[in-house]
Amino acid sequence: MPPSSPPLRRRTTMTSGNPYRSSSATSIKGCCCCIGLLFSFLALLSLAIILIIVLAIKPKKPKFDLQQVNIQYINFVATNTIDSPPSESVSLVIQMLFTAKNDNVAGIKYRDSRFTIMYRGVPLGRGTVQGFYQAAHSLKKVKTTVSIDRVNLLQADAVDLVNDVSVNDRVALRVMGDVSAKIRIIGITSPNVQVLIDCSLVISPSKQSLVSKQCGFDGLQV
Template sequence: MKPQKPVFSLQDVNVDSYKLNAYSGSTLFVSSVITLTLNAQNHNKVGIWYTPSHLEALYDGVPIGTIRIPGFLQPAHSSNVTMQTRLLFPCVNASQIVTEASLQEDSRKTMFQMKILGDVGAHLLVFHIILLKIKVGLECDMNIDYKELTNRNEVHNTIGSFPTNSQSMFMNCTLALNI
């Protein structure tokens, strides 16, 4: 029995709500709620039950948001389990992010770089019996080219979704298993 890593792919990003606040004439703060729809695949012979969890979204090492992950089951030999999670940004200084990005080298001037960190509890299941409890440490580096998003007209309306197969977004994740 060769265990395989479960595979998660981002299917859809939907901006549910947002609020813009301007202070001192030029500082812009953004608060938003975003729904992420993920597709989960588990090619193992055991099911995996994930416990509800929270992950942190960081910008330049500072927490800017929280991802709430509900508990869900990834059955054995499954290839199309869809789950939704919420990304909450309570108050992000958008002016600072754009200013810092403009100071970067030319190839990264329009990039918003974010890190996602946290632990998710998981239980391995066979015939509804828990065999093993593990903790999965997740670290993702996410780059979003916000200029490319707006140039390609990929953000539809003001509240809506943008395609996840976009050239405007890149994510690289690593997992660590703790038994």
Template structure:
């Protein structure tokens, strides 16, 4: 009399085959991950030691005040909400092109968020010196009375200086021969000092509730704005 069913041998073979297939799948997955890690490391070393990357340079071309709205409450505190178009000039002296994804940077004054900078997707070709980037700056319910009071209380050397901070991050792609070689994440922390007394405005059109097409021009190498930025890179 048989103690085990006849199909028990087939069941054991099926278990052995499944275990072998699982080990084989894990082996190929491990090989794939190892190759991917090696490729990323080699690409990073290639960019650092062969391409010798330099930090892209950004400068301000123009600041266009599209619209604003003033609001005063019962305590005579003045608030302003405004929309600016900020045009930047981007320079890239690297041997590779750099593509940037769209992102949002936050604007802070005295530790409080006061606005948002919307940066569109754009591309810097290798060895380029004149790429214009048009960004949108949104300021909401900024306490203008507080800012002017703080500026007036500064010492003579800092008079008319408004200090702000910009925080955010953006994804950048390095391009070689029309191929995306590496993607990195760049964290930006900028301290901005703006000399309000040196901003000259032109092309003013006054209307009943505000000003439109109010253009502020910034001369190259002027002292209107100073910027000190710290960058952090993530792969």
């Protein structure tokens, strides 16, 4: 009797994980990539449309001009001490009238603007114009009042200021400041547009009027 052959062993191939789960993960990754590409395309398309609109509108920087300066109150008080040279303190109330002109087809949003008033290089005080919104193709007048309370001036500057007010009726001042604004186009706000203002002016205290004015403006286009 021939010897019996050993029983055949069945080979079983073991697979790690679920093939359906692997296929689902691959599909999810593919969908995420498609969504990411879609959003990137929409963002680039929106940016291109905005650039086209901006180039078509050609936004201009705002025109912010100082129109009038009035001295509403002025007072001098002498201050003489042993440890310091003779000086005099001055108190002033100055009102400034600005005009803002918007030549754009879009509105302009102004931020708070600050100005410094100087006499012979000595800062007397600062004024603030509150931020506001200006519609397209419009002219707006804004006022600010600067109250200067007992600013000490050296005797030489104080004497000159007293003579300018009481004798010459001509006071030379310098107004410096910056205006920050943003142009709004179809609900989209542009980067800051900075306009620097430097005005040399002469006012008449008795008439409370502006005698002469020379202003320089320097701005950055959008």
